Structure formats: C-alpha cells, structure tokens
Amino acid sequence: MRIDYRDGLLFTSIEITYRGKTKQISNVVIDTGASHSLLTQDCVDEIGIRISGEDEIVTSYGIGGREHSFVKKVDKVEVGEYCLNNCSLDFTSHIYEDINGLLGLDMLLNAGFIIDLKKLNMYLQI
Incomplete structure (x- = not known):
C-alpha cells in the first residue's frame, strides 16, 4: 500500500468497524516510536465510538507529554491487506x-x- 510523506511524517489510512458501522480514517501517522495505536475520538464519533463509564482510561507518555485516552473494543481494523x-x-x-x-x-x-x-510503500511479507 502506498504511504504519503508530508510535513516530515509518514501517513496512511485505516478502516475501522464498530458495531457494524465502518469508517475510513485518513491522515493517520505511521509511528514506529509509539507503543500502541491511537485515534482521535472526533474522527469516529459518527460511527458511535464515544467514551462511556465502563471504558478503561489509560495514560500515555511521549515526547509531547502526557496523553489520556479511553480504550474501546472494535469489530475490525484494516490497514491495507x-x-x-x-x-x-x-x-x-x-x-x-x-x-x-x-x-x-x-x-x-x-x-x-x-x-x-x-x-x-508499506506491505506485508508474503
């Protein structure tokens, strides 16, 4: 799959499915320095992903400081193949x-x- 290089970063798109609703999300940075993947809640609000009382809250630390997020189980994540x-x-x-x-x-x-x-390009080894 083709990746974009702009503003000093590598970008791709992913597709997520939550409770049967699917959304293509662009402008996702390929970040080999991030231990785990993270999405903005704003880009998935329309498919019903919102914080709720039973969600786990986690804190991540990085070069930009401290970031709080909530964890949600999704049906599926697709990145290329x-x-x-x-x-x-x-x-x-x-x-x-x-x-x-x-x-x-x-x-x-x-x-x-x-x-x-x-x-x-980013691809899976055959």
Missing part, C-alpha cells in the same frame, strides 16, 4: 491538527509490516 478482528484501540480527544491518529508498534509488529522508504 492487514485485518485484525475484535481488538482494543485507544481513543483520545485530540492529537494534533490534521492528524487523526497514530498507527503504532502494536499493529505494525502484529502485522509484520515492511516499510519501504525508498518507494514509500
């Missing part, structure tokens, strides 16, 4: 302008993605 069913994802109120989330090492390693920076 990779598909992960019934997985938990973190959602936060806001990351940065024009960034809808981070594709972190949890999914990158699980899938075994190979990132070809010369060709700006």
